[in-house]
Amino acid sequence: MAEAFKFELVSPERLLVSEQVESVVIPGAEGEMTVMAQHAPVMTTIKPGVVTVKAASGKEDRYVVFGGFADILPSGCTLLAESAVHVNDIDRADLARRIQDAKEDAADAKDDVARSRAEQFLAQLTTLEGALLPA
Template structure:
């Protein structure tokens, strides 16, 4: 059986998850990464995507995250999300509202940098939408 480590998923609103886990898959900015016990110390930014957690008992939970960063140590991993929700609780309407808000932000962007940042976030959100909501 795989060795466990402490995993916490925190959003500005609340602590969503705090348990021993054997594996956590994180949508890092450099690509998806799997965190397990004794992982090398790492800090990474998080893209919008799905975080999959395998608890010590073998149960799997998934969360939609909308940016943030993860602090990984050999015996723990803390993911500080800009916003997060259990995947089962994410509605199609909520995701569509987030996408529309970013589209409006993109249209109102005053400079190239702001528009480019909004375009990237919109791309990440639509990819997330395609991955978790059936057509």
């Protein structure tokens, strides 16, 4: 059995998870990363995606996050999400609204940097939609 560590997933609305876990897979800005006990200290931004939490009991849960950042220490991990919801509670209309907003942001961008950022966020959201809500 893997060593457990403290994991917390926090959104502006509420604390979604606060428990001892074996591992957490987070959608870091540079790609997915698995966090385990005694992980080297690191801080990373989070892109829209799915966080997979494997509890010390062996139970696995998945949460959808829409950006934020994670603070990882050898003793634990705290993920502060801009918005988060359990994967079973994802709202198709909310995701469609976020995608439409991102399309409008890309179209209304004032310069190439803002347009590139908006297009990247839009691509992340559409990838997430395809993974969660197959047609």
